[in-house]
Amino acid sequence: MKSLKDFVLRENDIERNGHIYCKACGKRVDGELVDLGFTKFIPRIKCECEIKRDKENEERERLMRISSLKRDCFSSPLQHQYTFEKFLNEKGQAYKVAYNYAKSFEQMKEDNVGLLFYGDVGSGKTYLACSIANELIERKQIKVKIMNLSQVINQIQKSAFKLDSNEIISNLSRIL
Template identity: 50%
Template sequence: MMTELEKVMLEDVEYSYDPEKEYIKDGHAFCKVCHERKDGKVMEFFDNKMIFKISCKCDRDRDAREKERQKQMEIERLKSSCFNSIIQWSYTFENYQGEENQSLIIAKNFVKKYEEMKKENIGLLFYGSVGSGKTYLACSIANSLIEQYRISVKIRNFSQIINELQKGGFDFDKNAYIESLVNTSVLILDDLGIERDTSYAKEQVYNIVNNRYLKQKPTIFTTNLSYDTIVNCTESMEYQRIYSRIIEMCIPVMVVGEDFRKAIQKDKLNRNKDRLLNGGERS
């Protein structure tokens, strides 16, 4: 039930206030919690004088909390749209367990210099052996871009894209699906080279890559292929066209290191082993 407002004359102008939240002292209204003044200057509108309320510390704190809540909801929505797995939400620079190497520095600075990269349409091509941490770095970039800039980012692999296009039902709009990938602010295409070697698959890969190139949208790729294989492609003309575009769009970044997935799993097992040894308490 709402408290009935009371009225008082301040500077010869009627002022309404909630006695449970404000008190009157020395001709002004004050917040009962932070004791900051609540009545503003007397304003005149069409020969009528009015007093508008001003924000006190309690109001500002409440607004800040609401703003932060809305921000976190937006971040959660963007991450839900971005990632295929909830575990990728934890793939961050803060949780990175490898050495501070060149690939990590470049990944961090891509986020820091994102506006410049966007303007120049510069993407990244992470290449290296299986388990070296390419996907982890790409997801770390995605998490940071979403948290810092609150932009749309998507991570998909080509096999997943082709499967979606081929299994779509009658109500599946293939063009809209492709457009959603082409138009997202930053697209991460994971595991380049594992897509099906069919004309249809290669055509879809090229369409996505080429349209993002034409629309000046930064794209990040990860691949187990060597950079030499991409640069000196001797396969079909379709692959040559795809790789040529990627070379134009992306800075090549070699990712080296121990098997990243094994390192993460080893750390997880060790932490839980310690918990069990400590009687179930968190270590």
């Protein structure tokens, strides 16, 4: 391409004063002539409309990925809403440990540090575990799976005759 006549016009383009502009936002979309020695071309520059559309598409894809990760992670749709901000006892030790774990997850993973919640029914174990999961899914789009001990045992029992224990543990830990 050696001249503007070789520039591919799109439906929303308009030619004015020897340059190409977006009809919608008015931004110039034809760049300066680039000479590579063996060929010349005029690059296309993204207009404000394209930049906005790309950002909207990226955000839509991010939200779809988050939604998919949450469906795979939780056994109940209610758990999608469990967050640190909504936890009622944010002054408690368990909250602080869970919150710091989520915020420092990359380091925790590198150091091979895990968490095991135990306590009385209704003490917030599941809520805090789901809060960590939601934080990791929303902030980093990390694949997480929430399972209580009975679900882990059921998984092992179902697989007892098909997999050895190392393979079961490997499958369970493959999540991260």
